Amino acid sequence: xxxxxxxxxxxxxxxxxxxxxxxxxxxxxxxxxxxxxxxxxxxxxxxxxxxxxxxxxxxxxxxxxxxxxxxxxxxxxxxxxxxxxxxxxxxxxxxxxxxxxxxxxxxxxxxxxxxxxxxxxxxxxxxxxxxxxxxxxxxxxxxxxxxxxxxxxxx
Amino acid sequence: xxxxxxxxxxxxxxxxxxxxxxxxxxxxxxxxxxxxxxxxxxxxxxxxxxxxxxxxxxxxxxxxxxxxxxxxxxxxxxxxxxxxxxxxxxxxxxxxxxxxxxxxxxxxxxxxxxxxxxxxxxxxxxxxxxxxxxxxxxxxxxxxxxxxxxxxxxxxxxxxxxxxxxxxxxxxxxxxxxxxxxxxxxxxxxxxxxxxxxxxxxxxxxxxxxxxxxxxxxxxxxxxxxxxxxxxxxxxxxxxxxxxxxxxxxxxxxxxxxxxxxxxxxxxxxxxxxxxxxxxxxxxxxxxxxxxxxxxxxxxxxxxxxxxxxxxxxxxxxxxxxxxxxxxxxxxxxxxxxxxxxxxxxxxxxxxxxxxxxxxxxxxxxxxxxxxxxxxxxxxxxxxxxxxx
Numbered sequence: 001x002x003x004x005x006x007x008x009x010x011x012x013x014x015x016x017x018x019x020x021x022x023x024x025x026x027x028x029x030x031x032x033x034x035x036x037x038x039x040x041x042x043x044x045x046x047x048x049x050x051x052x053x054x055x056x057x058x059x060x061x062x063x064x065x066x067x068x069x070x071x072x073x074x075x076x077x078x079x080x081x082x083x084x085x086x087x088x089x090x091x092x093x094x095x096x097x098x099x100x101x102x103x104x105x106x107x108x109x110x111x112x113x114x115x116x117x118x119x120x121x122x123x124x125x126x127x128x129x130x131x132x133x134x135x136x137x138x139x140x141x142x143x144x145x146x147x148x149x150x151x152x153x154x155x
Numbered sequence: 156x157x158x159x160x161x162x163x164x165x166x167x168x169x170x171x172x173x174x175x176x177x178x179x180x181x182x183x184x185x186x187x188x189x190x191x192x193x194x195x196x197x198x199x200x201x202x203x204x205x206x207x208x209x210x211x212x213x214x215x216x217x218x219x220x221x222x223x224x225x226x227x228x229x230x231x232x233x234x235x236x237x238x239x240x241x242x243x244x245x246x247x248x249x250x251x252x253x254x255x256x257x258x259x260x261x262x263x264x265x266x267x268x269x270x271x272x273x274x275x276x277x278x279x280x281x282x283x284x285x286x287x288x289x290x291x292x293x294x295x296x297x298x299x300x301x302x303x304x305x306x307x308x309x310x311x312x313x314x315x316x317x318x319x320x321x322x323x324x325x326x327x328x329x330x331x332x333x334x335x336x337x338x339x340x341x342x343x344x345x346x347x348x349x350x351x352x353x354x355x356x357x358x359x360x361x362x363x364x365x366x367x368x369x370x371x372x373x374x375x376x377x378x379x380x381x382x383x384x385x386x387x388x389x390x391x392x393x394x395x396x397x398x399x400x401x402x403x404x405x406x407x408x409x410x411x412x413x414x415x416x417x418x419x420x421x422x423x424x425x426x427x428x429x430x431x432x433x434x435x436x437x438x439x440x441x442x443x444x445x446x447x448x449x450x451x452x453x454x455x456x457x458x459x460x461x462x463x464x465x466x467x468x469x470x471x472x473x474x475x476x477x478x479x480x481x482x483x484x485x486x487x488x489x490x491x492x493x494x495x496x497x498x499x500x501x502x503x504x505x506x507x508x509x510x511x512x513x514x515x516x517x518x519x520x521x522x523x524x525x526x527x528x529x530x531x532x533x534x535x536x537x538x539x540x541x542x543x544x
Contacts, residue, residue: 033213035238036239
């Protein structure tokens with residue numbers, strides 16, 4: 001009887017030992033793989049200001065808006081008049097599509113799911129849950145006879 | 156609802172007919188004799204192949220197959236991705252060990268005459284898988300897009316261009332154009348990650364299936380010994396030994412990758428002069444070295460260079476057809492001419508490789524492998540008598 005219980009003890013010990021070893025082995029293989037598949041964070045160059053172009057930029061004049069790279073983020077610059085320019089994040093707050101300016105309706109519009117924002121960036125119709133983040137716009141004089149330059153900044 | 160393990164098992168058994176597989180596994184045995192350690196070579200190559208599949212898929216997550224980005228993406232894997240250096244180094248080391256064990260497997264199967272009927276197709280599919288492995292190596296060598304790979308690929312594809320009649324077509328086919336460039340990289344990538352794996356899975360599957368159907372071959376020299384000794388049950392006895400070997404192999408692989416991470420070198424520049432020591436992977440070295448010693452000139456409209464290339468092609472074909480050429484072994488169980496020819500080929504390959512590297516390392520590698528097998532063989536002999544320890 002005593003012999004039997006000791007052999008059960010040994011079996012349990014061996015199973016525990018094998019299980020632990022196997023588990024440790026699996027962890028040592030799976031941990032690097034798990035870390036590997038999660039992409040490393042790449043620091044982005046911080047952008048504080050971006051020059052869009054001259055205030056009479058053909059794209060701004062014709063379509064009334066221009067999408068520019070602000071670091072890795074798209075920013076929409078809307079030209080309402082020569083002195084009234086506005087800029088917002090161009091990523092729709094609904095599902096991240098790029099918005100556009102509808103000159104005829106004087107609205108910012110997202111084609112993916114008919115999201116509508118007014119000209120202050122407020123979400124006024126459709127699915128967008130939040131307003132567009134506004135960016136600062138100012139004009140920089142370029143000297144006599146030259147059109148002013150449009151510059152977009154954060155906040 | 157509670158599902159018991161037994162219920163789940165019977166559910167799967169009924170649907171997948173696992174009972175038959177389990178029955179076959181329970182009855183599968185492995186002959187026991189002094190050459191038994193050679194049975195592990197194929198399984199070892201298979202293990203490294205599995206490692207290649209896993210690490211290869213992982214590398215695809217970050218690798219970019221374009222001339223402008225390939226080198227940078229591998230650099231990114233090596234320096235920035237967590238454990239990226241490990242994954243890439245294991246992929247490179249495992250590739251080399253896989254080819255090494257595939258060659259060792261081929262050599263032992265050849266010398267032990269395991270290609271005797273009914274295993275002719277096992278031999279042929281095995282040779283094809285080895286050739287595919289070489290193609291994997293050749294195409295994968297270029298992918299990091301470094302100087303060494305770039306020039307080795309130029310040379311390698313140029314050699315293919317020297318094949319009479321179809322050389323010109325073959326060269327453009329391999330390079331995806333007239334020169335080695337971005338087109339070649341895309342093409343090699345396609346071969347490496349899609350075409351070759353698909354074809355390999357088919358032939359490797361057939362190869363393994365036939366090994367299951369015919370069981371392990373007993374070399375003619377030890378048929379008597381194998382009859383006297385009780386065969387080893389495949390499961391669990393042989394399988395556990397194999398598992399032990401694989402665990403050891405993984406440890407060696409991890410150690411090699413950690414201690415000797417695979418180099419990346421410099422980014423390929425098609426307009427930079429080739430530097431010294433442009434060389435292919437070691438398993439192409441004997442052919443590369445042979446071609447180095449062929450002088451320029453031509454005979455009967457055939458360039459000198461084409462002659463060894465054709466001879467190597469012919470040798471590959473002969474190798475493939477060995478089971479059908481060696482009829483003597485069927486009648487008498489012996490074929491000394493084939494053994495002698497195989498030995499001569501082995502000496503030539505090892506010798507030319509050693510000469511190519513101006514190093515005796517290849518000789519030592521072969522001798523060391525022989526020594527390990529001899530020690531293992533001694534182990535099986537001591538286990539002797541009762542057949543299964």
